[in-house]
Amino acid sequence: MTPLAELLADRIRRFGPLTFADYMRECLYHPVQGYYSKAESKRFADYYTSVDVHPVFGRLLARQFVEMWENLGRPAELMLVEAGAGVGRCAVHVLDFCEAQLPAFYDALRYVAVERSASRREQATIRSERHAATGRFAASAEIPARIPVGCFFSNELVDALPVHRVTVDGSALKEILVALREENFVDVLAPLSTCAISEYFAVQGIALGEGQHAEAGLEACDWISEIGRRLERGYVLTIDYGHPAADLFDDHHMRGTLLAYQNHRASEDFYAAPGEQDLTAHVNFTALEAWGKRAGLETAGFTSQTAFLLALGQENEFADLYDAGQTEADRTRARLQLKTLIHPEGMGERFQVLIQQKGVTVPQLTGLAGISRRA
Numbered sequence: 001m002t003p004l005a006e007l008l009a010d011r012i013r014r015f016g017p018l019t020f021a022d023y024m025r026e027c028l029y030h031p032v033q034g035y036y037s038k039a040e041s042k043r044f045a046d047y048y049t050s051v052d053v054h055p056v057f058g059r060l061l062a063r064q065f066v067e068m069w070e071n072l073g074r075p076a077e078l079m080l081v082e083a084g085a086g087v088g089r090c091a092v093h094v095l096d097f098c099e100a101q102l103p104a105f106y107d108a109l110r111y112v113a114v115e116r117s118a119s120r121r122e123q124a125t126i127r128s129e130r131h132a133a134t135g136r137f138a139a140s141a142e143i144p145a146r147i148p149v150g151c152f153f154s155n156e157l158v159d160a161l162p163v164h165r166v167t168v169d170g171s172a173l174k175e176i177l178v179a180l181r182e183e184n185f186v187d188v189l190a191p192l193s194t195c196a197i198s199e200y201f202a203v204q205g206i207a208l209g210e211g212q213h214a215e216a217g218l219e220a221c222d223w224i225s226e227i228g229r230r231l232e233r234g235y236v237l238t239i240d241y242g243h244p245a246a247d248l249f250d251d252h253h254m255r256g257t258l259l260a261y262q263n264h265r266a267s268e269d270f271y272a273a274p275g276e277q278d279l280t281a282h283v284n285f286t287a288l289e290a291w292g293k294r295a296g297l298e299t300a301g302f303t304s305q306t307a308f309l310l311a312l313g314q315e316n317e318f319a320d321l322y323d324a325g326q327t328e329a330d331r332t333r334a335r336l337q338l339k340t341l342i343h344p345e346g347m348g349e350r351f352q353v354l355i356q357q358k359g360v361t362v363p364q365l366t367g368l369a370g371i372s373r374r375a
């Protein structure tokens, strides 16, 4: 048993089975033993994100943010809030690029890197020291209480938010809780722990089949609702792997989408090593749209990462890919890294981009100029 498994087992012995959302929250975010609370040393052994592939990901995002700033009337201050900012790699890519290439926008930028893990926040602050010194960067554990005018974005955050697990048993929606049997964690079926779960499926018109397993991402709904309330005017850009609800809960996903990752291997052994493996569930973009709408966020568009990055890069033939003084070998390597980001069989079609807006009347954004569909 891992140290966290001991703690969780003790909690179950004393208070009874846990919801999967509580189990997942502890596995990922326990202040000492949680997967994301630990130093990043093991990180690349388990997964990497688009941010890690090449700085061009952040640079093309910056191109989209500057256009958003222009659409918002070039305010003197724009709060650019990155949620789940990790160790601040994307922040540095965006800020360095804006400083060098988009100086007027850089002057207006107030970048807030929101990160739940204290150790990652600390690393982000060290990494962004130069920008922090001029007041353009700050790390925070919380989303700012008010974002008067801003852009809010996240990459691979929502898939790491805790989910409840459910199944249909004898035509009734039941919750899958985490119990203890002979010192092992096991699934047990129970009545729903909250009626918010049945509401989650009803609002989206989803009826699960007998025996189907699925996740209810209630925390993602709370998260987007909170952003909608705090953002007074601006955009919300969410990049993650996932699907619209009609695909997410279809009969190709009878076992749900929850996966555990360790050493780049995915498994359904969610109880194998609490605190030492990543747990993720595909993002339900329809739910982000629906709960966002309730909080005043209108959908601007939904597209693939391929279409989004191609639209932003094509304008200058991907000149942002290169750095001064690079050799031809460096440039070839950079082109291959870009291919990983945009190729449909790489990250391009697995990752989706949802852009929502509030109080904005200006039309289309360049990143949505390709095929845009509804979540």
Ligand SMILES: C[S@@+](CC[C@H](N)C(=O)[O-])C[C@H]1O[C@@H](n2cnc3c(N)ncnc32)[C@H](O)[C@@H]1O
Residues within 6 Å of the ligand: 036, 049, 050, 051, 052, 083, 084, 085, 086, 087, 114, 115, 116, 117, 120, 141, 154, 155, 156, 157, 160, 161
């Ligand atoms: C998969 S990592 C992605 C990191 C980074 N965005 C990237 O693309 O490389 C998810 C990050 O989100 C953080 N996180 C999870 N829930 C959060 C929340 N509610 N608020 C802020 N950060 C959160 C985790 O600690 C972790 O650093």
